[in-house]
Amino acid sequence: MLSELLAAWISRQRWFGGKGRPIDELSIDSDVELTPGLRHLIVAVWQEGSRDRYQVLLGERDSLPDRLSHALIGTVGDHYLYDAVHDSDRMSWLLEGMARDETRVSGALRMRHVPGVTIDTSQRSLVLGAEQSNTSLVYGDAYICKLFRRLIPGVNPELEVVTALAARHAPHIAQPYGWIEADLDGTGTTLAIMQEYLATANDGWDLALTSVRDLYASMPEISAAEAGGDFAAESLRLGVATARVHHELAQAFPTETVEIHEIKRMAETFRRRLGRAVAEVPELRQHVEAVEDAYHQVELLTNAVPVQRVHGDYHLGQVMRTPTDWVVLDFEGEPGQPLAERRALYSPLRDVAGMLRSFDYAARHLLAGRSGAADLEPRAEEWADRNREAFLEGYRSGGGVITRADAALLRAFELSKAVYEVVYEARNRPTWVSIPLAAFRPRPV
Structure with a gap:
């Protein structure tokens, strides 16, 4: 019974x-x-x-x-x-x-x-x-x-x-x-x-969306830096906090290095996922050459890559702003993945890429399915670029390392995640596909 x-x-x-x-x-x-x-x-x-x-x-x-x-x-x-x-x-x-x-x-x-x-x-x-x-x-x-x-x-x-x-x-x-x-x-x-x-803390995603709304509501001649809800200072602090969390993880758990043949194998895995994604979402086809080139840059690397425990599912919804600083939550990794994979060692750049993608989503989330979205697209791009750059600056100043070679790996991680997002949105929220598609334009690191 x-x-x-x-x-x-x-x-x-x-x-x-x-x-x-x-x-x-x-x-x-x-x-x-x-x-x-x-x-x-x-x-x-x-x-x-x-x-x-x-x-x-x-x-x-x-x-x-x-x-x-x-x-x-x-x-x-x-x-x-x-x-x-x-x-x-x-x-x-x-x-x-x-x-x-x-x-x-x-x-x-x-x-x-x-x-x-x-x-x-x-x-x-x-x-x-x-x-x-x-x-x-x-x-x-x-x-x-x-x-x-x-x-x-x-x-x-x-x-x-x-x-x-x-x-x-x-x-x-x-x-x-x-x-x-x-x-x-x-x-x-x-x-x-x-x-x-954290009773007095604020969710990172909510704070970012408030900043984006303030920018969209401001006069067209007002830049993201001048808008009342500019988020860049918080993005910089979040970058510092992220670097410090990665440092603590490297001290608390074993670390290793991945030889270059394993990195090339990872790039090939990314390439196969891209092929499957293009077959499902034809809009990706026009970006294949740029993505393939990013993956090829990873295959040209000559040095081993350090790996360690990382967050594994890092984005603005996983961080909280307390009155004093940022706090990182939910170190479970991606819940749908096997436990061994969630506990495995990865480059910390995987987390960095996840947060960069989250800035893009915050910037464009309010435009999905909205009339007049094309007029606001330049403002979304400006907000995303400003906060991405601030986050990376904070990450470096907090002790995080992004060398020239790391930049190639970071770009590959970010594009691989965007490819996954395109497929996800096409299946579940078709009006949102434009958000990850915007990731394939050239960007500085």
Whole structure:
């Protein structure tokens, strides 16, 4: 009965990864009672011969208050079963369990805190509603706890990175406080991470869009440097912060060098992706020669390339501006990629390229599908170029290295990402294809 209720409910959740496909079978792999009226479930969902596992916090009440009616899963007998993440009374177990370093059912579920921290267990929880793949709970103005709904065996890269950087007292990260783990397929697996909640911080993407709006609303003769919401000073500070994060990552984790034959292999991979993209999006064809030339410049490199742990999914939505500086969030890497790939070593220029692409998106996001967009295109280009240059200046002044050879590699990373974006937009948001297509014009580094 419970499995049937869960199968009907889970398919409607925003974080469920198998939408649009029938569920062949749902089974409960783990069922741990945390407190009376609260159970921790790991459920296995089979679809078209493949299995995914999800984390569910199952609440049980004799009567369900109106504030929890939206979280109802179903009823069994006289009992209401519901998604307990929405129940602040039940979710106090997160703080209490981590504060005590509690273990349940012979080690099946382990709640841990970072050595030396103190957790205030009086804070009340509230679910953030914007996430697609996870669920985040904010506790007062002190903590944010991210529950990973779809579970992948292994230590989550974000937990690994932020705890290592916090141990070094690194700036530009949100302080970790605790985590929850269990064994999945015999491997210690991260179920949740709790960090400092940056209650007074502003999202980098929102700040950038405010700057772009100010520019578009100003008189045509006003330059991006003169507009009231000029963002370049913040872009420079963000570049400095990015370089410092890369330095701390290189100190906290092993580093290597990639020989030139591997770099050439990477360029060939980029070239194959370009070919597939052109076949799907013919508008790319006119840019093939320029992109091929950028990839060829990488093949001409003669020195090995240093690689290290990086952010892996770096853009303006992954950074927050506090009253004092920039903070970098979400060191998970690209969630859709295998865990080993997300933990692999890359050139830090991959992150730099991601942020440069984000500046282009911020500049042109408001023009997508808008009448009169062509008239504003020069202003978008001016804003993007100004902030890209400021970011790169900050990155260099913060200790980041971009040599002449690095510039060729950076351009290749950026164009490869733009090729991916063109295909993504063509499939999902056709009116946005013009945003990544703008990346293929010549640009200084």
